[in-house]
Amino acid sequence: MLHIENITKYFGGLTALEDISFFVKEGIIEAIIGPNGAGKTTLLNIISGIYAPDKGSVRFKGLEINNTSPYQIAKAGISRTFQHVELFGNMTVLENIMVGRYLRTKAGLFACGFRLPSASAEERAIKRDSEQILEYIGLSHRRNEKASSLPIGEERKLEIGRAIATEPSLLLLDEPASGLNEVETSDLSFFIKKLRDQKNITIILVEHDMRLVMDISDSIVVLDFGKMLAEGTPQEIQNNKLVIDAYLGEDEEVCL
Numbered sequence: 001m002l003h004i005e006n007i008t009k010y011f012g013g014l015t016a017l018e019d020i021s022f023f024v025k026e027g028i029i030e031a032i033i034g035p036n037g038a039g040k041t042t043l044l045n046i047i048s049g050i051y052a053p054d055k056g057s058v059r060f061k062g063l064e065i066n067n068t069s070p071y072q073i074a075k076a077g078i079s080r081t082f083q084h085v086e087l088f089g090n091m092t093v094l095e096n097i098m099v100g101r102y103l104r105t106k107a108g109l110f111a112c113g114f115r116l117p118s119a120s121a122e123e124r125a126i127k128r129d130s131e132q133i134l135e136y137i138g139l140s141h142r143r144n145e146k147a148s149s150l151p152i153g154e155e156r157k158l159e160i161g162r163a164i165a166t167e168p169s170l171l172l173l174d175e176p177a178s179g180l181n182e183v184e185t186s187d188l189s190f191f192i193k194k195l196r197d198q199k200n201i202t203i204i205l206v207e208h209d210m211r212l213v214m215d216i217s218d219s220i221v222v223l224d225f226g227k228m229l230a231e232g233t234p235q236e237i238q239n240n241k242l243v244i245d246a247y248l249g250e251d252e253e254v255c256l
């Protein structure tokens with residue numbers, strides 16, 4: 001589904017990513033792990049069109065997308081969440097989902113915003129679909145509350161809800177468990193698996209929580225200082241000497 005080929009990205013004199021290549025199969029959860037500053041978010045930014053790579057290419061369903069705008073990439077079916085939750089804090093929970101939904105309508109946000117005649121029927125459909133998404137993510141009871149008033153676990157879920165409202169076939173999650181407690185994390189883990197299994201969404205998961213990663217990933221890519229250190233199943237990664245030395249550490253508990 002997604003081919004990452006020889007991706008290199010510089011920030012001034014810093015090489016954030018160097019010659020990264022891997023392939024993400026349709027229908028799986030692919031984790032990207034690595035220490036702070038390894039280049040994980042930079043890679044998600046390249047896939048979602050926020051940055052252009054200096055070398056290499058990204059192909060999604062056979063089409064090269066590395067010179068495509070974030071909007072066009074979202075339209076093509078790639079959606080994402082951010083390391084630091086980025087919701088519209090002053091909007092309600094329902095409105096946040098509706099924003100994601102506009103991408104899939106003919107009129108688009110522009111027409112709806114200016115109340116063109118074509119917009120009203122479509123707006124009702126958007127509202128109905130958004131209510132369904134809220135139901136799916138279990139936040140219906142919060143529909144009229146301000147997004148900024150939610151606890152972090154629900155904020156992260158709402159951000160995923162907004163991302164899936166665009167009907168992506170590929171979803172990029174940047175540290176979705178960050179700031180969550182154990183119960184919220186296990187709830188999230190169940191939810192991410194549900195997106196893969198029920199909605200058939202392929203997922204790229206950047207995450208530091210190793211228990212979550214080892215529990216739900218089908219495949220793992222390990223980055224270290226912008227280089228690709230290893231790729232394999234959770235089992236293979238846990239037994240990889242290079243990975244243990246660079247990242248997981250010798251501690252059995254961390255490797256789990």
Ligand SMILES: Nc1ncnc2c1ncn2[C@@H]1O[C@H](COP(=O)(O)OP(=O)(O)OP(=O)(O)O)[C@@H](O)[C@H]1O
Pocket residue numbers: 011014016034035036037038039040041042043083
């Ligand atoms: N816009 C930018 N301008 C300059 N340097 C940047 C920029 N974005 C990232 N970097 C640098 O690129 C490197 C990789 O950063 P990146 O955010 O991709 O790491 P990460 O693996 O996501 O780390 P973390 O686990 O802390 O989120 C870091 O050294 C970072 O300082």
Ligand SMILES: [Mg+2]
Pocket residue numbers: 040041042083
């Ligand atoms: Mg990051």
